Amino acid sequence: MREKHIAQIHDPIAVEQEEWRKRQIRNRFKQILTISSPIFILLLWELLSRTGLIDARFFPPPTKIVGTFIMMGTSGELFSHIGISLYRIFAGFLLGVIPAIILGLIMGLYSPIRHFLSPLIMALMPIPTLALLPIIIIIFGVGEVSKVVTIAGSVFFPVIINTVAGVVNIDRIYLDVAKNYGADSKNFFFKIALPGSLPVMLEGIQMGQAIALLTIVAAEMMGANSGIGYLIWTSYKAFLLQEMYVGLVLISFFGYLFSLILRGFQNKLLPWR
Amino acid sequence: MAAKISIRDLTKVFYKKGSSMTALQNVSIDVQDGEFVCFIGPSGCGKTTLLRILADLETPSTGDFTIAREKEDRPLQSMVFQEKGVIPWLTVEENVAFGLKMRHLPKNIIKERTSYYLNKVGLDKFAKIYPKDLSGGMKQRVSIARAFANDPEILLMDEPFAALDEQNKFILQEELLNIWSETKKTVLFITHSIDEALLLSDRILLMSSQPGRIIDEKVIDLPRPRNMEQVRADPKMAHHFSDIWNHLHDEVQNSRE
Numbered sequence: 359m360r361e362k363h364i365a366q367i368h369d370p371i372a373v374e375q376e377e378w379r380k381r382q383i384r385n386r387f388k389q390i391l392t393i394s395s396p397i398f399i400l401l402l403w404e405l406l407s408r409t410g411l412i413d414a415r416f417f418p419p420p421t422k423i424v425g426t427f428i429m430m431g432t433s434g435e436l437f438s439h440i441g442i443s444l445y446r447i448f449a450g451f452l453l454g455v456i457p458a459i460i461l462g463l464i465m466g467l468y469s470p471i472r473h474f475l476s477p478l479i480m481a482l483m484p485i486p487t488l489a490l491l492p493i494i495i496i497i498f499g500v501g502e503v504s505k506v507v508t509i510a511g512s513v514f515f516p517v518i519i520n521t522v523a524g525v526v527n528i529d530r531i532y533l534d535v536a537k538n539y540g541a542d543s544k545n546f547f548f549k550i551a552l553p554g555s556l557p558v559m560l561e562g563i564q565m566g567q568a569i570a571l572l573t574i575v576a577a578e579m580m581g582a583n584s585g586i587g588y589l590i591w592t593s594y595k596a597f598l599l600q601e602m603y604v605g606l607v608l609i610s611f612f613g614y615l616f617s618l619i620l621r622g623f624q625n626k627l628l629p630w631r
Numbered sequence: 632m633a634a635k636i637s638i639r640d641l642t643k644v645f646y647k648k649g650s651s652m653t654a655l656q657n658v659s660i661d662v663q664d665g666e667f668v669c670f671i672g673p674s675g676c677g678k679t680t681l682l683r684i685l686a687d688l689e690t691p692s693t694g695d696f697t698i699a700r701e702k703e704d705r706p707l708q709s710m711v712f713q714e715k716g717v718i719p720w721l722t723v724e725e726n727v728a729f730g731l732k733m734r735h736l737p738k739n740i741i742k743e744r745t746s747y748y749l750n751k752v753g754l755d756k757f758a759k760i761y762p763k764d765l766s767g768g769m770k771q772r773v774s775i776a777r778a779f780a781n782d783p784e785i786l787l788m789d790e791p792f793a794a795l796d797e798q799n800k801f802i803l804q805e806e807l808l809n810i811w812s813e814t815k816k817t818v819l820f821i822t823h824s825i826d827e828a829l830l831l832s833d834r835i836l837l838m839s840s841q842p843g844r845i846i847d848e849k850v851i852d853l854p855r856p857r858n859m860e861q862v863r864a865d866p867k868m869a870h871h872f873s874d875i876w877n878h879l880h881d882e883v884q885n886s887r888e
Contacts (some may be wrong), residue, residue: 419818532718538686538710539730539781553720628718 362419362424376562417598423607426600435587440608443574443585447572450509451570455563458517462559463551466525487511489577505577505585512573513566520562524555559631562625567616575609634661634683635817636785641694643680653842654680657694660836660845662785664699668761669828669835671875673882676775676823677843682787684712685819709783714794715716717762717770717777724749724758726773730781748776768799772806779810780813783819793823799858804830812855825875829853829862835871837878840886847878859879 391452400420406412407419465472476581487508496506509588528550536550545562578587645656655678662668670678683689685696686708696709709730710716717726719821727734728745749755752772762770771791778786792800804827811818828835829851837847849871852860862868 529715531712531715534688535710535712535716535718535729536733537688538708539777540706540733545733549721550718556720599772628720630763 360468378547384549404530404570416599417586418603423600423603427604427607430601430604432472439584439586439605440590443578443587444612446505446509446578446585447570449502449576450506450574451513451567452509453506454513454570455517458514458550458562458566459521459559462521462548463525463555466522466555467546467551472522472526476522479515483515483519487573488580491577491580498583505582509570509576510575512569516565517559517562520565521559522557524562525551527558528554557628560620560627564617564620566625567620568613571609635664635666635699636660636662636696636819638685638696639700640695641681641684641691641692643677643684643689645694648874654841655684655691656844658843660799660819662819664702664817667811667818667820667831667833668839669820669822671822671825671828671835671879672838672843672850673790673840673879673886674823675886676838676840676882678838679789681843682819682821683790685785686787689816700784702784706730706781706783708779708785708787709778711771711774711788711791713777713790714767714770717773719763722759722761723754723765723773726753726762727780734781744780745781748780748810752776752806755780766799767875768795768803771795771803775803775807775810776841779814779816783816785819788818788820790821790823792827800824800827805858809832824860825872825879826862828875829868830857830859834877837875838882840882846872849875 403412403417404419404421407414407417425435461475465475490511491504491508494504494507498507531551532554533546536546541549574585575590576585578585579591582588586605586608590602590609593599593601593605637686638658638660639659641655642653643819645652645654658681660668672678679691684691685698689708700707718729722727724745727749728741731741731744732864746755746758749758753774754769754772754776757765757769761772766771774791777856778788792803795803808831820828820831822831832851833849835843835849838844851871853865853868
């Protein structure tokens with residue numbers, strides 16, 4: 359045993375190998391920690407609920423929620439709610455993001471337009487789109503359009519503000535390079551302003567995505583007869599708390615999924631970072 | 632022979648509420664076609680301002696300048712910027728092709744010239760990578776290739792090697808001289824380094840501290856091709872060196888008073 363220890367000290371590769379192995383173990387431990395916190399909470403919840411330490415009517419055990427999820431899934435009712443919510447989120451997201459990017463780039467590049475429009479943006483931004491829902495319904499009716507517009511409105515602001523900031527913060531030297539090498543306004547737009555502002559813009563889109571989820575649930579609670587938000591609200595009112603939890607878990611799942619998808623996009627779109 | 636660049640009585644004043652600062656005062660210069668001219672002066676003497684005016688990035692307050700156009704389809708000037716002039720979201724190749732693309736040249740010409748100059752600066756293997764993976768010296772090579780590929784009437788260089796370490800500086804100076812001797816472009820080059828100016832120039836213009844004026848010139852007639860060893864060994868160059876050194880010293884002293 360003692361001899362082996364000495365041998366290790368004399369072999370630098372073996373020493374480093376040992377170090378490396380220790381680092382691997384530490385990393386694996388951290389990974390386990392990351393997974394273990396949600397599992398721990400779920401187990402605790404299950405246990406407390408089953409033993410009656412917390413009220414199972416308000417906090418049904420996770421296994422029961424899973425059971426309800428499967429039941430609702432097999433009846434097909436669940437997927438129509440999910441489908442309609444996803445449709446509203448996507449349509450609203452695009453309707454908000456695309457004009458926000460275009461207008462944001464224009465505002466970033468042309469300072470007179472920026473000075474003219476930014477007070478409007480600043481004044482409108484703090485108003486929650488949800489508070490405008492009654493007006494939106496009066497204008498666009500009770501159908502799908504009003505929900506899509508609500509989402510679009512709430513996504514619009516973080517994206518436009520980040521896009522403008524992204525363009526304004528592009529290092530001056532790149533604008534000088536473009537000007538010196540004779541870039542016309544189209545090239546300024548697509549070769550300098552758009553790629554240069556993209557990192558900050560994508561942060562705004564990430565924020566917009568989170569806000570879109572918050573908004574859809576609230577909007578469907580307030581005025582809809584379908585969707586995940588509607589499911590949560592009606593289940594709550596009928597005291598079907600297991601169904602309500604299914605809705606909440608779905609929202610959490612989609613929020614996480616969208617974040618992952620956008621992160622993936624970010625890495626694809628910014629190979630130069 | 633008419634001058635390639637002729638600058639007449641150029642003055643630039645920066646004005647801010649209540650106070651003004653004269654960056655350049657009555658600068659008049661004639662530069663011949665194919666001449667390599669270096670500007671040396673203390674910091675803040677308006678060298679960069681002069682170059683930016685010629686690069687059309689700044690407007691003169693009074694006075695004017697002309698750059699003679701030899702070929703109709705050539706851009707008048709291209710600038711090699713101080714460090715960081717390489718655009719990070721374009722690959723090495725796209726950076727070198729940048730000026731040509733902006734001028735909407737035919738694709739085959741863009742491709743041909745880009746690969747020619749990538750090869751010249753030894754970056755053909757790095758054509759598809761992004762600048763984040765390049766060293767400082769390689770980035771400046773991209774900058775130089777971009778300017779030469781654009782085939783302008785004159786080249787403007789604003790301390791392109793200032794941020795590099797000594798070895799890299801020597802290598803890039805020699806590479807620059809190689810490419811330059813092939814194209815014989817007219818070059819205006821700003822530097823802080825006397826050695827660099829002696830190695831590169833046909834003529835060195837000495838500038839005063841603020842407000843910037845041209846106060847002296849040195850004609851460097853050392854035969855080309857040159858290298859740093861020859862510059863260091865030549866007694867005339869040593870004399871020039873100490874002259875320029877004393878001039879800079881005086882100007883820095885003046886600007887403190």
